[in-house]
Amino acid sequence: MRTSKRWQLATGLLILAGLGAGSSIAANTCEAPVAVQVLGSGGPEAQQERTSAGYLLWLEGKARVLVDLGGGSFARYGASGARFADLELIALTHLHPDHATDLPALLKSGYFSQRSRALPIAGPTGGGDYPDLEGYLQGLFAAQTGAFGYLSGYLDGSDGLVRLQRRTLEADSREPIPVLETDDYQVSAIGVSHGPVPALAYRIDVGEQRIVFSGDLNGDDPWFVDFARDADLLIMNHAVPEQAGQVAARLHALPSEIAEIAKAAEVKHLVLSHLMRRSERALDDSLARIRAVYQGALSVASDLDCFGLEPRGR
Ligand SMILES: [Zn+2]
Numbered sequence: 001m002r003t004s005k006r007w008q009l010a011t012g013l014l015i016l017a018g019l020g021a022g023s024s025i026a027a028n029t030c031e032a033p034v035a036v037q038v039l040g041s042g043g044p045e046a047q048q049e050r051t052s053a054g055y056l057l058w059l060e061g062k063a064r065v066l067v068d069l070g071g072g073s074f075a076r077y078g079a080s081g082a083r084f085a086d087l088e089l090i091a092l093t094h095l096h097p098d099h100a101t102d103l104p105a106l107l108k109s110g111y112f113s114q115r116s117r118a119l120p121i122a123g124p125t126g127g128g129d130y131p132d133l134e135g136y137l138q139g140l141f142a143a144q145t146g147a148f149g150y151l152s153g154y155l156d157g158s159d160g161l162v163r164l165q166r167r168t169l170e171a172d173s174r175e176p177i178p179v180l181e182t183d184d185y186q187v188s189a190i191g192v193s194h195g196p197v198p199a200l201a202y203r204i205d206v207g208e209q210r211i212v213f214s215g216d217l218n219g220d221d222p223w224f225v226d227f228a229r230d231a232d233l234l235i236m237n238h239a240v241p242e243q244a245g246q247v248a249a250r251l252h253a254l255p256s257e258i259a260e261i262a263k264a265a266e267v268k269h270l271v272l273s274h275l276m277r278r279s280e281r282a283l284d285d286s287l288a289r290i291r292a293v294y295q296g297a298l299s300v301a302s303d304l305d306c307f308g309l310e311p312r313g314r
Contacts, residue, residue, distance in 0.1 A: 030058040030080070032308025034206050036233060037063070037080055040073035041301040043239050043276040044098035050303055051076055052098035053274055055213060055235060057204055058306070059184055062086040066106075067202055067213045068093055074102035074109070076303055084113035089180050089187060092123035093215025094171075094199035095136050098274075104140055104148050111151075111161065118163045122179050122189065124171035124198040132198075133168045171198035174223045190227045192217035195251040203227060209309050211235075212267075216274065219253030219261060228265040232309050235301070236262070237274035241282030242289060248278075255286035259293035270294060273301035 030037050035058040042050025052070025054077065056063040063082030066089070084106070092100050100123075110119075123133030131139065138145075143152035153161030169177050171191045180187040185206040192201045194216045201224060204211045212231040216239070217224065228234050239252040253261070262270045270290070279286065283300070290298060299307070 030056075030063075030306040030308070031061070032058075032306070033060055033310065034058070034209055035306050035308040036211055036235065038235075038271075038273060038301045038303060038305045038307075039076035039080060040068075040070055041273045041275060041303050041305070042072075042098075043237075043274050044071075044096070045276055046071075047277070050275060052101070053093075053215075053237075054102070056080060056082055057185075057206075057211065059206065064088045064185075065091060065180075065187065065204060067091045068099040068215070069102040069106055070096075070098035071101045074105040077102075077106065078109075079304060084110040085115040087115075087119060088182065090119065090121040091179065091187065091189070091202050091213075092121070092133065092200075093202065093213065094124055094194060094197050095130055095133075096197065096216070099215070100136065104151070107151060107154055107161075108148075115162050118157065118165045120165040120167060120180060122167040122169055122187075122200075124191075124200050125168055127171070127198045128196050130198055134166055137164060137166065169200055171200055176203070176227060190223065191221075192224055193220045194218060197251075201227060203231075206309075211309070214253075216251065217253060218249065218251055219257030225261055225264045228261065228267060231265060231267045233269050233271060233307055234262060234265070234267040235271045235273050238272035238279050238286065238300075239274050239276050241279055241286055243282070244278070255289045256293070259290040262290070262294040262296065267294075267296055269297040269299065269307070271299045271301050271307060275300070 037056040039054030040051035051072030053068040054073030055067040057065035126132035143149045153159030157163030169189045173191045176188040188203050189200045202213045210231045211233045212228045214236045216237050240248045
């Protein structure tokens with residue numbers, strides 16, 4: 001069991017439980033050596049305070065990994081101060097608009113950056129109504145036929161654009177898939193159940209620190225518990241209340257399921273994100289249900305919150 005202290009940096013609604021000695025709350029910055037910033041804490045609804053899903057991994061003051069970029073989160077990306085030239089990976093959990101639709105906006109913005117090296121991008125295999133990552137990118141950027149075919153240089157590195165290094169990940173995988181390894185961190189992915197939608201969760205290990213992004217999942221995957229085990233930070237979707245109807249519950253984990261996952265995985269800090277109006281209306285009830293089972297730190301994300309972790313053991 002890892003025991004060193006964590007930094008808890010968050011603004012907005014922050015609910016803490018089980019904090020160890022030495023934890024502290026500071027202003028809304030991403031100045032911790034290792035931090036996750038929430039770009040969008042909402043789901044697919046247009047909301048005043050929340051944009052759709054998006055998260056940044058900050059290391060030593062640089063935003064290195066982007067997980068998802070749903071509607072509106074591009075503006076939060078701008079507000080975060082992240083630089084396109086610093087990005088080392090874009091990791092898409094699945095190809096719903098609230099997770100992937102601002103990608104063309106980000107890439108167009110990147111045209112005006114100083115970046116010259118290729119940009120890795122990961123996403124799921126396809127199935128049913130859903131293209132795989134390559135199909136999504138071709139639909140957007142293929143010359144002549146793509147919606148933004150004039151940006152086809154992102155597919156082949158022409159026209160002064162940086163090439164997207166595509167990595168299509170098997171959404172049916174029940175074993176972790178290595179995605180990216182650098183001197184500072186490793187990224188892996190695993191398939192999760194989100195109804196009929198091919199979907200992935202991602203994990204980033206920085207030294208001995210572990211950060212897990214659930215993406216959208218319905219809580220039916222026992223292998224996800226192992227994937228998230230001992231996470232210092234688990235960013236978990238919270239899209240439905242306990243009384244969710246059958247269709248919603250087939251897509252999203254109930255609060256009781258979130259609690260069981262966080263407890264079984266011995267997660268140190270659970271952050272609820274991807275909130276929708278229906279989950280916000282029942283938030284008190286949901287938090288009580290989670291508290292009754294899970295004893296670790298618990299936060300509810302707001303857009304642009306930063307959750308800092310102190311690196312150790314490198
Ligand atoms: Zn979603």
